[in-house]
Amino acid sequence: xxxxxxxxxxxxxxxxxxxxxxxxxxxxxxxxxxxxxxxxxxxxxxxxxxxxxxxxxxxxxxxxxxxxxxxxxxxxxxxxxxxxxxxxxxxxxxxxxxxxxxxxxxxxxxxxxxxxxxxxxxxxxxxxxxxxxxxxxxxxxxxxxxxxxxxxxxxxxxxxxxxxxxxxxxxxxxxxxxxxxxxxxxxxxxxxxxxxxxxxxxxxxxxxxxxxxxxxxxxxxxxxxxxxxxxxxxxxxxxxxxxxxxxxxxxxxxxxxxxxxxxxxxxxxxxxxxxxxxxxxxxxxxxxxxxxxxxxxxxxxxxxxxxxxxxxxxxxxxxxxxxxxxxxxxxxxxxxxxxx
Numbered sequence: 356x357x358x359x360x361x362x363x364x365x366x367x368x369x370x371x372x373x374x375x376x377x378x379x380x381x382x383x384x385x386x387x388x389x390x391x392x393x394x395x396x397x398x399x400x401x402x403x404x405x406x407x408x409x410x411x412x413x414x415x416x417x418x419x420x421x422x423x424x425x426x427x428x429x430x431x432x433x434x435x436x437x438x439x440x441x442x443x444x445x446x447x448x449x450x451x452x453x454x455x456x457x458x459x460x461x462x463x464x465x466x467x468x469x470x471x472x473x474x475x476x477x478x479x480x481x482x483x484x485x486x487x488x489x490x491x492x493x494x495x496x497x498x499x500x501x502x503x504x505x506x507x508x509x510x511x512x513x514x515x516x517x518x519x520x521x522x523x524x525x526x527x528x529x530x531x532x533x534x535x536x537x538x539x540x541x542x543x544x545x546x547x548x549x550x551x552x553x554x555x556x557x558x559x560x561x562x563x564x565x566x567x568x569x570x571x572x573x574x575x576x577x578x579x580x581x582x583x584x585x586x587x588x589x590x591x592x593x594x595x596x597x598x599x600x601x602x603x604x605x606x607x608x609x610x611x612x613x614x615x616x617x618x619x620x621x622x623x624x625x626x627x628x629x630x631x632x633x634x635x636x637x638x639x640x641x642x643x644x645x646x647x648x649x650x651x652x653x654x655x656x657x658x659x660x661x662x663x664x665x666x667x668x669x670x671x672x673x674x675x676x677x678x679x680x681x682x683x684x685x686x687x688x689x690x691x692x693x694x695x
Contacts, residue, residue: 395427395650396434398454398462400469402447402595404439410598410619411439411465414485417639418463418646425647440469442595447472455480461649463642464508466595467544470495474506481649484508485642488544489551490660499660507655509641510662511618511633513548517555520631523668524588524616525559526686527629531587533562535613537577537604538592540567545594552590574600578607589615593622601625605674612678623669624694628678633663667691 397418401411415437419429427433436457438450451472454462461481464470470484474495484490485508496502499510525531534556538549546567553563564586566577581589589608591597597604605626608615616629623630641661649655671694675682687693 394432394434395460396436396458397422397646398436398438398457398459399465400447400450400454400462400473401437401439401465402444402468403442403599405437410486410621413635414463414465414639414642417636418643421640421643422647425643427650442599444468448476451476461646463646467493467495467542468595470506470508470544474504477505479505481655482506482508483642483645483649483655485638486511488542489513489547492547493543496660499662501656502658502660503656505655507645507658507660509638509645510660511548512662514551514555516618516632516666517548517552518559519666520590520616520618521552521556521559521561523629523631523686524590524614525561527670527682528588528614528680529683531561531614533564533586533588535564535566535581535586535589536592537566537568537589537597539569539594539596541569542594542596545592545597548592552592568596570596571600574603578603581607581611581613585611586613589613591615591617591622593618601627609674609677612680614678614680620667620669620692623671623674623692626674627671628674628680629668629670631668632666634665634667637663637665670694 399415403409403411405412405415436454436459438454440446440450447468455477459480461483462473462477464473464482464484465486467487470487473482482505484506487495488511490496490510491499495506536549536552539545556563566580568574568577591604601622614628616631617623617627618630618632620630645658648658668690669692670682670687670690673694
């Protein structure tokens with residue numbers, strides 16, 4: 356009908372009609388292409404929830420933002436499923452099965468418990484891990500260079516960071532001789548972090564007071580142990596359990612004037628004395644990059660576990676003043692961020 360109408364019209368009308376027809380056809384092609392585009396499904400898995408500002412929440416939002424900048428559009432060629440265990444780790448295997456049933460293209464697992472559950476139950480679904488400790492030491496991958504299987508991700512390089520963290524604490528507290536170390540003894544990923552840090556402490560000539568906790572009630576026992584034998588400093592390994600109880604640790608350290616160093620910048624901003632660890636922005640960028648490569652056809656087995664190259668040292672001077680601690684000028688000068 357359109358062609359017949361054009362044929363019976365004047366030359367000017369014919370030209371206008373043909374231009375309009377071709378324009379409409381050209382506009383329709385991108386819409387048709389989008390409608391036919393493959394839709395990828397990303398599953399995020401965490402032992403907690405994805406509340407705004409939380410570590411899993413920042414990871415998920417950041418990865419999606421990075422993928423958006425690379426051309427992925429939510430609702431068009433990208434769909435998202437989030438599963439959080441609300442601290443009930445026994446729920447993780449069932450949540451993995453929910454993601455598998457949703458035909459997820461790749462699972463982003465935040466923490467060692469989430470990574471271990473995904474590795475055990477996700478079958479051949481590709482997995483990208485973050486915040487899971489040393490994946491080689493915990494057996495998540497064969498080697499960092501050649502992970503094998505269906506899992507790759509981002510390592511926290513705790514073995515290399517441990518001497519730096521303790522060295523910064525020692526510079527800030529010249530009289531440091533004995534360090535209490537608080538970690539979740541039920542988490543193999545965090546236990547390897549503790550072991551690496553304890554080994555580094557011995558090299559630096561520091562005595563270690565090990566304080567493994569397994570549940571919230573254990574913090575009272577850990578605090579009592581420090582009251583009986585007060586350490587010169589404190590190092591806390593960050594995981595679900597210690598993060599959820601961090602305020603109790605800040606309050607205890609403040610009351611007993613114990614200088615402490617943490618692994619994440621959020622802890623220093625939140626009331627802790629200082630922190631040193633991988634730049635969270637880089638972590639998100641690298642995790643998103645791995646997800647993108649997997650969606651484009653790369654095999655996790657062939658993608659080396661990536662390592663951080665940027666680190667942030669944050670000092671909270673408000674906390675230092677409350678502790679009665681004067682941070683040496685040389686230490687302040689090396690900080691990436693000083694909270695007044």
